[in-house]
Amino acid sequence: MSDQLDSAAYYHIAYESHAIMNPLSDERFLLLAAQCGLDESSLVLDVGSGNGWSSYLLCRSFGCHSTQVDVSEQWTAQARTLFEGEGLADRTEIHCMDANAFYYRDVSYDLVICLGTALMFGGFEKALRRLARAVTPEGFIIIGEPSAEATLPKRYREFLDASGWEVHTSRQLLRSIDDCGLEMLWTLRSTHDEWDRYMSMQWKAISDRARANPGDAQLQDFLGWVRDEQETWLRYQRHHVDWNVLLLRPL
Template sequence: MSLRHHEIAEANHRILNPLVESQLRLLGQVARVGPGTRILDFASGKGEMLCRWAEWFGSGGVGVDLSAVFTASARARADELGVADRVSFVLGDAAAYESEAGAYDMVSCLGATWIGDGIVGTIDLMRPAVRPGGLILVGEPFWLEEPPPGAADALGFGEGDYLSLGGTFDRLDTAGVELVEMVLANQDSWDRYEAAHWVTIADWLAANPGDPDHAAMCDFLDRERGAYLRYGRRYLGWGVFVTRPR
């Protein structure tokens, strides 16, 4: 799926992951975000986490995202919430982003660990920017129970891309970080993320019958909705793992 397809499907989302606002707030609390906390957010999407944390907790930081559409939304959100003096958004590839070493209290990547070819490689990308004693936050899917044959493929994953919660814990260990907290999505919050795609895409399809991406968006809706109802809702979890580099 191209970036444009996600931009269409998530036109009405603010949070581009399966957490709802109360969980985003809880995540900031458990990660001890406070006045002056500096955060570098890889794949920042529409910037909701950085902007809301700045509003709620007085933090600041930089988001990096590949989508011009999402980055424009993030900048508009920062203006809307009156936090643009503390948060900024850079358009670009997070994997190639050069940050000052040790300049941030926290580096995060929620829902985009493909940027480092998986959770271990993504943590390697994030680590240089974190100050000693700082935190790395990674948002990642995991299997709630052993998925049946065909589940990973239907959900668009390779076999072995994601593991159980215990396996994910082992991968964090391999990456050289210690898990110190976490906030997990639940079925209701997953529904808000997934089901909100369906109405957005259905409305877009009705409004854009001649668009060159019309057929692809029909496929996207059919596949995503079916895979979520058949497999994702039961077998797939998602959470943000709060870790400290060893």
């Protein structure tokens, strides 16, 4: 197995059966979004928008307009196909680019979504600072971020360090929210069922692809990664880490 996983190639297969690419059901995401008072005049910015499913849910349910930004050609193409197929192409604009290079117009959006993508800005607080500038004074931010309270086992901490994944305590998350001049209105914590489903769909997609292509060395590497991740998931992550989706707004 090679040392470096090509994570973009891995996730392009692993997420191929997902709707929302996060451990969150459509219903619970929409419950959160319903707090934002969106209507046909509302503008949403979705950073790291993936296959477009979360934006699609919002545009379909509330009639709003969504600007999607994602670096992946595969996911932005899939998002375009989704919106065109559902007759909602006029409700979105899709930018295939690094979200760090996107021009964030000041106070333009009624809702900014950052679901599972804060790391691309350098972490939770840096993401909040960037996104808070783009939201109107009456607008909202929905952001997903992990947290852990207990002292984490050494082996799991080593895994986190190696993968560049940061896991804050909820106290640290709250401090960052305060420091960025935001208030927290609502929290969702992914259930074990939502998280099991999210992980298992990834593993099955990789396994199915590897079976269909037995001579593919990269897929064999990916199977090795799956095995490591399953161990980390079952032994540590499932017990120690929460996935939070937070609804925030400017103070």
